[in-house]
Amino acid sequence: MRLEEEREAKKVSDAIDRAIELERQGLKRRGHTKLLLLGQAESGKSTMLKNFQLNFTPKALQAENEGWRAVIYLNLIHSVNFIIDLLSNPASNDIRRYKLSLSPLRQVEVILVKQLSSSDPPHSRADTDNTTDYRRVSEVSIRGGSGWKALLRLHTQPPPPKASDLENARQILDACKDDIIALWADAMVQARLLEEGMILQEQSGFFLDQAHRVASFDYEPTFDDILRARLQTIGVEEHRLIMETSAEQGQQWIFYDVGGARGQRAAWVPFFDDVNAVLFLCSMAGFNEVLVEDRTVNRLLDSFNLWKTICSSHTRLKAGISFSSFVKSYKDAPNDLEHVTDYLKRKFVAKYQSDSLKPPRQLHVHITCAIDIATTSAVLARIRDTVLVNNLLATDML
Ligand SMILES: Nc1nc2c(ncn2[C@@H]2O[C@H](COP(=O)(O)OP(=O)(O)OP(=O)(O)O)[C@@H](O)[C@H]2O)c(=O)[nH]1
Ligand SMILES: [Mg+2]
Numbered sequence: 001m002r003l004e005e006e007r008e009a010k011k012v013s014d015a016i017d018r019a020i021e022l023e024r025q026g027l028k029r030r031g032h033t034k035l036l037l038l039g040q041a042e043s044g045k046s047t048m049l050k051n052f053q054l055n056f057t058p059k060a061l062q063a064e065n066e067g068w069r070a071v072i073y074l075n076l077i078h079s080v081n082f083i084i085d086l087l088s089n090p091a092s093n094d095i096r097r098y099k100l101s102l103s104p105l106r107q108v109e110v111i112l113v114k115q116l117s118s119s120d121p122p123h124s125r126a127d128t129d130n131t132t133d134y135r136r137v138s139e140v141s142i143r144g145g146s147g148w149k150a151l152l153r154l155h156t157q158p159p160p161p162k163a164s165d166l167e168n169a170r171q172i173l174d175a176c177k178d179d180i181i182a183l184w185a186d187a188m189v190q191a192r193l194l195e196e197g198m199i200l201q202e203q204s205g206f207f208l209d210q211a212h213r214v215a216s217f218d219y220e221p222t223f224d225d226i227l228r229a230r231l232q233t234i235g236v237e238e239h240r241l242i243m244e245t246s247a248e249q250g251q252q253w254i255f256y257d258v259g260g261a262r263g264q265r266a267a268w269v270p271f272f273d274d275v276n277a278v279l280f281l282c283s284m285a286g287f288n289e290v291l292v293e294d295r296t297v298n299r300l301l302d303s304f305n306l307w308k309t310i311c312s313s314h315t316r317l318k319a320g321i322s323f324s325s326f327v328k329s330y331k332d333a334p335n336d337l338e339h340v341t342d343y344l345k346r347k348f349v350a351k352y353q354s355d356s357l358k359p360p361r362q363l364h365v366h367i368t369c370a371i372d373i374a375t376t377s378a379v380l381a382r383i384r385d386t387v388l389v390n391n392l393l394a395t396d397m398l
Helices: 002-030 045-056 059-064 066-087 092-100 104-116 148-157 165-186 187-195 208-214 224-229 262-274 283-286 299-313 336-355 374-396
Strands: 031-037 139-144 233-234 236-242 251-258 277-280
Touching: 031 236, 031 262, 045 059, 045 104, 045 236, 045 251, 066 104, 066 165, 066 187, 066 224, 104 165, 165 187, 165 208, 165 251, 187 251, 236 262, 251 262, 277 299, 283 299
Parallel strands: 031 251, 031 277, 139 233
Antiparallel strands: 236 251
16 A cells, blocks of 8 residues: 555656646746736735845846835835924924934935936825824835836946935935934834834834944945835836846746735736736735725735635636627637637628728738737737838839
């Protein structure tokens, strides 16, 4: 029996090895692999992506250092400004002094947000919600694809003639360093935060206890800092990672990192069908927290529901939804992509043939998936060729 069991286990293990090898070869052939990161806001999607970069493309992550420095500065300054706002009634000379000495940080925050969000207006929750939420520090979010990493160009271009905004931020932070440290250590500040039920240490983008380091003139972000830096994702960002590690060298991994807040989730749908894997993240700490966007909903419960929705979502036809039960004229044909596509194509052509004005204009039907760059570029090439040939015909050159 034991030998039989061992043989059986070996068979299973060999089958798994073969499947892995086939998958590996498949990936090699396809040249790249696509991964979709899903989960509610602050579940760690962007952080996972950074971890992938750290492991597989460390040089590329290193090259993003200046961009992350700006995010870390912004995280720290945002916390400081938040505390100053909280102490709006200066109860003591000390508080008045902090307010004055740390006031240059206001302008630095505005500049950093502007720089990070490039042409987009900042999407600060504080902008949309006038009621101050003392339980959380409002966040600054940058729209996906806005090119906030354009900041990184600082890296490859020669230094600008005048001190850059980032350099300015560095100097001001250095000058404010001692007061930031003193503010955070102040017993009155801590008491006020406690009164408001705010535990800043547990919030993302918390760098106050690292102020002595981060605010120093010679500060260089460590990988650990980069992992802790918080920038809310808005929309869907595409990140292309060219693997640097020897086993995967040269392979391209494309990550789709999405915004996880409820208002962002509709944007995920088009990405489901076209990826090799979905990575779903759930923050275990969410069990006693509520959603920022809906304070009546427990975060863990929201994650469960989201997971359920994702598990039950499928390519519509593959999920067994019958095309013919919605389109009555589709009879006696298989419920698969090939036949449904062919049917739709014929339907459009038939309408054109029966209703197009005379003389008929040319019709070219293309099937594509607009989020698939390869198929879409093939279609674009065909469109370009058609336009080119028509132009040549019109000028009697053909
Ligand atoms: N303690 C702890 N913190 C984490 C973990 N993963 C991420 N974080 C922190 O949680 C914060 C939020 O993480 P993000 O990766 O920005 O969250 P996200 O899922 O991309 O959020 P959205 O972009 O808003 O959808 C960051 O400041 C991280 O440093 C974790 O496993 N444990
Ligand atoms: Mg994110």
